[in-house]
Amino acid sequence: MTRAYRVGDQLPPLEIPLTRTLIVAGAIASRDYQDVHHDAESAREKGSPDIFMNILTTNGLVGRYITDHFGPSAVLRKVAIRLGAPNYPGDVMRLTGHITDVRAGEPAEATVQVTGDNGIGRHVTGTVTVVLPHEGEGATTTIALPQKGARAT
Numbered sequence: 644m645t646r647a648y649r650v651g652d653q654l655p656p657l658e659i660p661l662t663r664t665l666i667v668a669g670a671i672a673s674r675d676y677q678d679v680h681h682d683a684e685s686a687r688e689k690g691s692p693d694i695f696m697n698i699l700t701t702n703g704l705v706g707r708y709i710t711d712h713f714g715p716s717a718v719l720r721k722v723a724i725r726l727g728a729p730n731y732p733g734d735v736m737r738l739t740g741h742i743t744d745v746r747a748g749e750p751a752e753a754t755v756q757v758t759g760d761n762g763i764g765r766h767v768t769g770t771v772t773v774v775l776p777h778e779g780e781g782a783t784t785t786i787a788l789p790q791k792g793a794r795a796t
Contacts, residue, residue: 669700
């Protein structure tokens with residue numbers, strides 16, 4: 644089996660329900676004990692309508708989105724994200740992405756532009772560089788590079 648990756652390829656969207664449990668568990672797992680991530684009353688006292696997701700949980704969900712697409716043996720080389728609208732409980736974050744660069748070689752790599760939106764706007768924007776997995780015995784991963792002089796989309 645051959646899997647080809649091309650600049651412009653869209654990754655399928657991933658919708659993540661934003662539960663209170665996900666937000667609190669993500670904060671605890673990343674040792675972020677700031678009260679705005681687990682205590683609704685404290686969050687309101689600080690001007691937020693509710694608890695909200697921390698950046699490390701968002702970073703992990705972006706990584707999951709990439710490995711869900713490229714497979715469990717894909718390696719995240721670099722994840723650079725910027726947060727926007729907060730993720731509050733009861734909403735849904737929809738991650739989308741497209742390949743912006745591919746590099747042949749050993750190992751082959753792809754760069755993916757990722758965005759995540761929720762009911763109030765854009766939660767996350769980022770770029771992920773991923774080392775593409777070897778597909779296994781007898782299978783190959785191909786990189787479709789633009790022809791010389793052609794513009795990548």
